[in-house]
Amino acid sequence: MDFDPDGSIDHAGPVPPYRQLAGILAARVGRGDWQPNRAIPSEAHLVQEYGVARATVRRSIAVLVDQGVLFVVPQRGTYVKGPALP
Amino acid sequence: MDFDPDGSIDHAGPVPPYRQLAGILAARVGRGDWQPNRAIPSEAHLVQEYGVARATVRRSIAVLVDQGVLFVVPQRGTYVKGPALP
DNA sequence: GCCTATTTGTACGTATGTATT
DNA sequence: TAATACATACGTACAAATAGG
Numbered sequence: 001m002d003f004d005p006d007g008s009i010d011h012a013g014p015v016p017p018y019r020q021l022a023g024i025l026a027a028r029v030g031r032g033d034w035q036p037n038r039a040i041p042s043e044a045h046l047v048q049e050y051g052v053a054r055a056t057v058r059r060s061i062a063v064l065v066d067q068g069v070l071f072v073v074p075q076r077g078t079y080v081k082g083p084a085l086p
Numbered sequence: 087m088d089f090d091p092d093g094s095i096d097h098a099g100p101v102p103p104y105r106q107l108a109g110i111l112a113a114r115v116g117r118g119d120w121q122p123n124r125a126i127p128s129e130a131h132l133v134q135e136y137g138v139a140r141a142t143v144r145r146s147i148a149v150l151v152d153q154g155v156l157f158v159v160p161q162r163g164t165y166v167k168g169p170a171l172p
Numbered sequence: 173g174c175c176t177a178t179t180t181g182t183a184c185g186t187a188t189g190t191a192t193t
Numbered sequence: 194t195a196a197t198a199c200a201t202a203c204g205t206a207c208a209a210a211t212a213g214g
Binding site: 011016017018052053054055056059074075076 | 181182183184185190191192193
C-alpha cells in the first residue's frame with residue numbers, strides 16, 4: 001500500500017502525489033464510490049478535494065486510463081470502465 | 087504529414103506542438119541523425135533548439151517511447167532504440 | 173571523500189483553446 | 194449566451210541520480 005485509502009495526499013513522503021492519488025482513485029472505484037459507465041468528479045473538483053495541481057490530477061487519471069480502470073471522453077468527463085453497454 | 091520535417095514548430099496551426107515535435111524527432115531518427123543506442127540531445131537542448139517548453143519536449147518524447155522509437159534512462163538521457171547490444 | 177554540473181522526475185500555477193451542455 | 198470540462202502549452206522550482214574533476 002503506497003497510498004492512504006482515506007484520501008489524504010502526503011506531499012512529504014517518498015511516493016509522488018500522482019501515484020498516491022492514482023491509488024486513492026482506484027480504491028474509490030473498487031469500493032463502488034463511483035459506478036461503471038458513470039463520470040467521476042471533474043478534474044477541477046479533484047484539484048479542490050485533494051489539494052494538488054490539475055497536472056497532477058491528470059497524471060493520476062492517465063495512469064488509471066492506462067490500467068483500464070477509467071476512460072476519458074473529451075469535453076464530457078472521465079468515466080469508470082465497465083462492461084459494454086447493451 | 088502533420089509536421090514540418092525541416093524542424094520548425096508552428097504554434098498557430100491545428101496540430102499541437104507536441105505532436106509536431108514527435109514527428110520531427112522521429113524523422114531525425116529515421117534519417118539517421120541519431121544512431122541506435124546513442125543518446126539524443128537533452129531535454130534542455132531540445133527546448134532551446136525548438137523553442138518549446140520542457141513539458142512539450144517531454145510529451146513528445148513520451149509519444150516516441152510509447153511507439154518504441156526511444157527509451158529513457160533516468161538521470162542519464164534519452165536513447166534511440168535499436169537492436170539488443172551483443 | 174567532496175563538490176559541481178548535467179539530466180531526468182515531479183509538482184506547482186497560469187493561460188488559452190475547443191467542444192459540449 | 195454562458196458555464197462546464199477536458200486539451201494543450203508556458204514558465205518555474207526543487208529533488209534525485211549520475212558522472213567527472
